[in-house]
Amino acid sequence: MSFQHVAIIGLGLLGGSIGLAVEAHLPDVKTTGYDADPAVRERARARNLCGTIADDPVEAVRDADLVILCVPVGAMDAAAKAFAPGLLPEAVISDVGSSKLSVSQSLAKALPDHTIIPAHPVAGTEESGPDAGFSSLFHQRWCIITPPDGAAEGQIANLKSFWQGLGSTVEIMDAKHHDLVLAVTSHIPHLIAYTIVGTASDLEEVTRGEVIKYSAGGFRDFTRIAASDPVMWRDVFLNNRDAVLDMLDRFLGDLALMREAIRAGDGEMMFDQFSKTRAIRRRIVEQGQDDARPDFGRHDHE
Numbered sequence: 042m043s044f045q046h047v048a049i050i051g052l053g054l055l056g057g058s059i060g061l062a063v064e065a066h067l068p069d070v071k072t073t074g075y076d077a078d079p080a081v082r083e084r085a086r087a088r089n090l091c092g093t094i095a096d097d098p099v100e101a102v103r104d105a106d107l108v109i110l111c112v113p114v115g116a117m118d119a120a121a122k123a124f125a126p127g128l129l130p131e132a133v134i135s136d137v138g139s140s141k142l143s144v145s146q147s148l149a150k151a152l153p154d155h156t157i158i159p160a161h162p163v164a165g166t167e168e169s170g171p172d173a174g175f176s177s178l179f180h181q182r183w184c185i186i187t188p189p190d191g192a193a194e195g196q197i198a199n200l201k202s203f204w205q206g207l208g209s210t211v212e213i214m215d216a217k218h219h220d221l222v223l224a225v226t227s228h229i230p231h232l233i234a235y236t237i238v239g240t241a242s243d244l245e246e247v248t249r250g251e252v253i254k255y256s257a258g259g260f261r262d263f264t265r266i267a268a269s270d271p272v273m274w275r276d277v278f279l280n281n282r283d284a285v286l287d288m289l290d291r292f293l294g295d296l297a298l299m300r301e302a303i304r305a306g307d308g309e310m311m312f313d314q315f316s317k318t319r320a321i322r323r324r325i326v327e328q329g330q331d332d333a334r335p336d337f338g339r340h341d342h343e
């Protein structure tokens with residue numbers, strides 16, 4: 042049986058978007074939301090992000106058959122402990138965290154008597170907070186579900202059809218593998234953006250306004266990513282340390298090869314490398330996965 046009452050814990054970009062998407066696509070499913078920040082709850086009420094906004098985490102999950110944690114990965118444990126006393130015994134617990142292994146382990150520890158099926162909608166923007174959410178965020182985006190060993194097939198299928206209902210394509214993956222793949226496709230790109238924007242602004246010359254003035258170059262694309270939420274990304278690097286360090290070593294090795302090519306004037310090496318990466322970009326665009334434009338798909342954004 043599919044879920045009938047979803048509790049959403051954390052009403053920022055992801056939580057708010059889930060609330061709006063359920064209303065738009067699964068109107069028979071009831072939603073109750075909760076956020077630890079009263080100002081966020083107020084905005085959530087004003088925007089009707091959920092059918093009901095509760096002022097208490099225990100009240101928020103009462104009667105819910107699916108609870109989705111939409112808080113920074115470092116806050117999952119505290120958020121789960123706060124609503125635990127209100128849970129139905131049969132409630133399924135899921136989340137949307139950007140890293141999966143440590144979240145899976147901390148939720149299993151915080152809620153030992155419940156079924157936990159973590160997930161990661163690979164859909165987002167650099168914005169955050171209750172005003173950032175929009176109902177089409179998950180359209181034609183991947184959602185990766187990472188069920189622990191022994192999770193009930195029926196509950197996995199229910200979660201899968203929930204995300205399909207919001208417009209996503211679902212993939213099932215092992216949590217550790219997820220963390221390795223996302224380290225290279227999402228976490229390290231964010232780290233590079235944060236670093237290059239920091240490096241540029243630390244330089245004496247560019248602090249005189251030139252960063253902004255000439256930002257039409259490649260730098261501008263990095264500034265979008267580097268504007269992402271600092272709490273969320275701090276938590277991702279604290280919680281996916283091993284996979285990020287592993288992939289960072291690989292990346293730094295490749296960067297050192299590029300430095301050598303530049304030092305040696307090896308134009309052939311650079312041309313070959315840049316041609317390969319251009320082909321990758323063209324493949325992504327052909328597959329319709331170019332969502333880099335900030336306003337992509339936000340038809341209902343207020």
Ligand SMILES: NC(=O)C1=CN([C@@H]2O[C@H](COP(=O)(O)OP(=O)(O)OC[C@H]3O[C@@H](n4cnc5c(N)ncnc54)[C@H](O)[C@@H]3O)[C@@H](O)[C@H]2O)C=CC1
Pocket residue numbers: 050051052053054055056075076077078081111112113114116119120137138139140161162163164165166167168169170171270273277
């Ligand atoms: N921003 C993005 O593009 C994406 C984010 N994610 C993941 O989704 C999760 C949420 O991210 P966003 O919605 O972007 O963040 P956000 O900052 O927009 O919203 C998070 C909300 O959680 C609330 N919160 C923090 N601790 C809490 C607690 N203990 N109990 C209740 N509420 C609490 C905050 O007050 C805030 O309103 C993170 O785990 C992130 O890794 C996943 C995919 C994309």
Ligand SMILES: O=C(O)C(=O)Cc1ccc(O)cc1
Pocket residue numbers: 138139162163164165166167227266333
């Ligand atoms: O804004 C962007 O380009 C993103 O990469 C959004 C994003 C951020 C974190 C995720 O776990 C998934 C997607």
